[in-house]
Amino acid sequence: MHRRVYLAALGTAVSASLAGCSSAVSGVAGDPCSGEDCHIGMNRTQFLPDVYEISVGDTVVWKNTSEADHTITAYDNGIPDGADFFATGGFEDQESARHAWQGQRGGRLGTRETFEHTFEVPGTYEYFCIPHERAEMNGKIVVSE
Template sequence: MDRRGYLGALAGASSIALAGCTTLADVGERLSGGEEYEVGMSRNAFDPAEYEASVGDRVVWKNTSGADHTITALEGSLPEGADYFATGGFDGEDAAREAWRDSRGGRLEPRGTYGHTFEVPGTYDYICIPHVGAGMVGTVVVVE
């Protein structure tokens, strides 16, 4: 085998061997850009769908898919005294839904991140507005 053929075969074998290592990072893993995140996003799901945090923790979502997404809290699920959260910085669920409907407002583009600090214990349900019909819902459970 000539040198060029050998190097080509070696590169191909290396790519196959490393294929599992080059997939999307696991929850909390440091990415090449140095960003850490707790919740990733596939085409139609948050990963993990349920995440547990402690009071005062900042949870970071990363759009690990090729589609635009939103993170939109369901107002009816927020614990009493909790701050509303949504990509785009909206004050409420209706405003977030209207902005998405009108101009795709609040979208989190591929590889984008969004973070929110949870100060009140309880269960927080949230959705991705454009993909909620496909079941893209998530929950953050905040404990003392």
């Protein structure tokens, strides 16, 4: 009989312990840049957050907070007229960035590496991760005056 009481108490303690772990994990997964020097983090197939709002002249810092390699690549037709194209690796357009990735993983942002870009033109900027585009890893920066 004492054995059943012990096992029941042990099960309750383990459940309480795991409940605390799951909430801690979900908090980290939701905001990987909390307490970090970045604005947008990444998991395996998502930018976190996937929509980020700023003002003209602000700089956004992305940080690869996952174990996978990623890129940050603007869509050529997804940035406002007159805005600068942006991509990890410093490429001047989407085609060059794709070609570099396919050839030698050009523009690769490794784990814990950062990339930053300053937005000077108001509007919506759409971007994606080349190796995870099929998994719909994309994001938007909304820049207002």
